[in-house]
Amino acid sequence: MSNPVKKASRRLRRPLEHRISAFRRWVEHTQNLLHLTILVVIPLLMGIVTTLSNTVDALPYLLFPPLASGSYTLFSDPEGEKASPRRFVGGLSVGALCGWLALTVMTRYWEHIPPGQYRVHASAVAFGLFLTGAVTWALDLQEASAYSTALLVHVTGATQIGYVLSVFLSSLLVAGVFLVWREGLYEKRAEFLYDSIHGDDHVLVPMTGDQPDATAMLGARLAGAHDAGKVVLLEVVDDEAVARAERELLDAESGPAIGKTLDDTRITEADRETLRETAGFDEEMLDEVARDRAVSEVADRLETTADRIETKIGVPTDVAVAVEGESSGTTILGAAHEANCDLIALPYAERHGGLSPTIRQLFDGDVDVIVHRSRDGRTRWKRVMVPVREAGGVAHSMIDFATRLVGKTGHISVCHCIENEHRRRQAEEMLADLVETVPRRLETRVAAADIQPFLTENTAGYDLVIIGSSQDRSGASRFVSPPTFERLDHVDADVAIVDRNYRRG
Numbered sequence: 001m002s003n004p005v006k007k008a009s010r011r012l013r014r015p016l017e018h019r020i021s022a023f024r025r026w027v028e029h030t031q032n033l034l035h036l037t038i039l040v041v042i043p044l045l046m047g048i049v050t051t052l053s054n055t056v057d058a059l060p061y062l063l064f065p066p067l068a069s070g071s072y073t074l075f076s077d078p079e080g081e082k083a084s085p086r087r088f089v090g091g092l093s094v095g096a097l098c099g100w101l102a103l104t105v106m107t108r109y110w111e112h113i114p115p116g117q118y119r120v121h122a123s124a125v126a127f128g129l130f131l132t133g134a135v136t137w138a139l140d141l142q143e144a145s146a147y148s149t150a151l152l153v154h155v156t157g158a159t160q161i162g163y164v165l166s167v168f169l170s171s172l173l174v175a176g177v178f179l180v181w182r183e184g185l186y187e188k189r190a191e192f193l194y195d196s197i198h199g200d201d202h203v204l205v206p207m208t209g210d211q212p213d214a215t216a217m218l219g220a221r222l223a224g225a226h227d228a229g230k231v232v233l234l235e236v237v238d239d240e241a242v243a244r245a246e247r248e249l250l251d252a253e254s255g256p257a258i259g260k261t262l263d264d265t266r267i268t269e270a271d272r273e274t275l276r277e278t279a280g281f282d283e284e285m286l287d288e289v290a291r292d293r294a295v296s297e298v299a300d301r302l303e304t305t306a307d308r309i310e311t312k313i314g315v316p317t318d319v320a321v322a323v324e325g326e327s328s329g330t331t332i333l334g335a336a337h338e339a340n341c342d343l344i345a346l347p348y349a350e351r352h353g354g355l356s357p358t359i360r361q362l363f364d365g366d367v368d369v370i371v372h373r374s375r376d377g378r379t380r381w382k383r384v385m386v387p388v389r390e391a392g393g394v395a396h397s398m399i400d401f402a403t404r405l406v407g408k409t410g411h412i413s414v415c416h417c418i419e420n421e422h423r424r425r426q427a428e429e430m431l432a433d434l435v436e437t438v439p440r441r442l443e444t445r446v447a448a449a450d451i452q453p454f455l456t457e458n459t460a461g462y463d464l465v466i467i468g469s470s471q472d473r474s475g476a477s478r479f480v481s482p483p484t485f486e487r488l489d490h491v492d493a494d495v496a497i498v499d500r501n502y503r504r505g
Contacts, residue, residue, distance in 0.1 A: 029391050030433035033189065034076060037181070042071045045177060049170055063163075066092060066148035067170055073144070074178045078186050079436060082143075085175035089168065091143025095132045096167040099150035102128030125151060189437060201226035202341040204320075204367075206332050207235045207302065208358075209347030215372040216309060217379035218405070218496070219345035222370075224315035225404035231309060231317045232339045233302045236324045236331050329361025336367045348373035348495070363469055363499045370401065371469075371497040378494065381463040382410040385493070387417070387451060391430050394468045394500050396437070401498065402466055403438060413443040413462070417451045424448070459493045469499035 026032050046068055053064075070092060074083050106124040132150040136142050149167050203219040205212070216233060223229030302319035309317045322335050336344055348371050349356035355363075355371075362369045384402040388395040402412045414435055416427045424446055431444040447454050459465055 024393075028393050028396065030189075031391075033186070034078070037075050037186075038072060041075060041177070041181065042068060045071060045174055049173070052170075063149070063152060063167060063170060066095075066145035066152070067174060069148070070143065070145035070171070071174050071178070074174070075181075078178075078182045079432075083178075083182075085179055087141050087143050088145075088178075089171045089175045090139065090141040091136055091146035092149045092171040093164065093168040094135050094139065094141055095143070095146030095149035096153060096164045098131040098135055099128040099153035100161065100164050102131055102150075103153055125154065128153070201229040201343075202232070202339070203230070203343045203345050204232045204234055204332070204336045204339055204341035205345045206328075206347075207233055207305070208328075209349050211374040211377050212347050213305065214374040214377045214379055214494075215345055215347045216305060217313070218370075218372050218381070219343075220309045220313040220315050220317065221381075222343065222345065222401060222404050224313045229315050231306075231315055232320050232335075232341055233306055233309075233317065234320045234322065234332065234335050234339075235302055236322050236328055327361060328358040329365070332358070332362060333365045333367060341367065343368045343370065345370050345372060347371075348497075366501055368397070368501055369469075369499040371499070373495040373497075375492065375494050378463060381405045381494065382407075383413075383462045384410065384464045384466060385413045385415060385455075385459060385462045386466045387415045387455065388431070388434065389416075389468065389470075391434055394498060395434055397500050398466045398468065398498050399434060399438060399442070401496070402464075403440065405464065408440075411443070413445055415445045415447065415454070417447050417449055417454055419448070421448055456490050459491050462493045464494045464496060465491060466496045466498060469497050 027036065046064060049064060049067060070088050074085070074088060077083050103124050106127060128150045129147055132146050136146055153163055201223055203223040205216045205219040207216065209215070216231070220231045223231050299319055299321050302321070306317040306319050309315070318339070320335055320339060322331050324331050332344060332346075335341075344362060344367055346359060346362065346369060349359060351357060359369075359371055384406055386395075386398045386402050388398065399412070399414060406412055414431055416431055418424060418427050427446045428444070431446065435442040435444055455465060
């Protein structure tokens with residue numbers, strides 16, 4: 001395939017990949033998944049039942065309303081109290097049976113009218129509904145649609161015992177599909193649908209900032225939670241480090257001849273001329289040897305840190321040294337691609353009161369990023385708070401990172417702040433949707449307070465606060481309401497800022 005054709009093909013695929021990526025983000029919201037299921041599964045189920053109805057006379061079409069409404073109850077709240085296949089099948093079947101028994105009793109022993117000549121009578125309806133309510137209550141099979149099946153026996157036109165059997169079989173079909181969907185997809189949606197918790201097990205840690213060792217341990221604990229985890233420690237060699245290596249090289253090769261220049265970061269032409277005369281180095285060779293020397297010194301230092309991490313965490317740890325290119329962010333991203341890393345754990349750095357240009361460039365890159373601000377160099381995090389703004393991929397990533405860090409014995413609190421009490425129930429449901437995919441117990445908290453004072457007042461007992469980078473918000477939104485991480489100067493705990501890149505598609 002020629003290059004123009006390849007370029008055209010990529011341009012055509014890009015909108016499709018963007019839509020697929022957007023759909024994956026959309027379906028990561030549990031309520032969106034439920035709405036999609038209701039839109040697709042219930043019509044398909046009713047279509048199948050209709051097809052059976054057209055071929056089986058014992059399955060009347062009037063049975064479909066209670067089936068459809070009961071199906072909605074199951075699929076709209078699959079973890080709710082009413083989402084019970086036993087109650088669904090039992091309730092509908094008991095309702096049909098009670099309606100048939102009431103009709104039989106009333107026509108034979110009360111009205112003395114043959115069933116074929118019977119018209120709908122209030123006493124038969126009332127008795128059937130009373131019997132349905134009493135039996136479903138006694139058997140703990142309360143189901144709203146049971147009252148519908150109790151009434152439909154009067155107008156189906158089918159033989160009553162055949163009607164009862166058709167209710168049982170059709171409701172059993174719906175319940176079976178629901179069980180397969182809930183057990184096979186809904187309860188495992190984190191595994192199948194949430195791209196946010198797949199990967200992130202090869203972690204690149206640029207050793208920059210004041211406390212890079214603490215960030216390296218955080219990255220190692222994140223990677224060590226997965227069997228295929230790996231850590232790559234990266235240090236970027238800049239021009240200053242190369243110049244320092246040149247001075248050391250000149251000192252070693254030329255000694256006192258240029259010793260007076262060693263306190264200066266510049267290598268003068270006279271120094272280079274002296275080195276060429278004494279060591280036989282030309283200009284290109286000097287730069288190359290100095291760069292190799294700088295890289296070797298950094299690699300030796302990283303190896304010591306890597307050995308310590310491997311011994312303590314038990315995760316494979318490699319080292320990488322890169323010579324700085326046009327910018328630190330570009331160099332780090334290139335190293336992440338070369339090392340096949342899907343997460344960058346970076347120490348926090350500021351510039352003029354905001355994030356450093358390197359961090360901002362990484363946020364705009366194509367690799368997930370977690371920025372770590374260490375308070376006191378701690379290397380274990382057993383109590384973690386996760387404030388979430390909304391359900392979605394970033395929230396799932398933050399909770400996933402928290403579970404990796406605390407291990408089996410730690411404590412995680414997933415929090416959400418609301419403006420007023422009217423939103424409490426909605427917030428509680430949102431948090432429940434988030435934490436129910438995690439195979440461990442998590443605390444959830446809903447606070448009627450602003451996020452900044454809430455964190456200031458409640459983080460003293462925590463080791464780490466994990467928050468989102470707010471990159472999914474518009475620039476205007478971030479201007480009006482700055483991201484939370486920019487307002488956490490007074491938080492006592494460590495802070496981790498999670499940026500999940502969506503452009504991987």
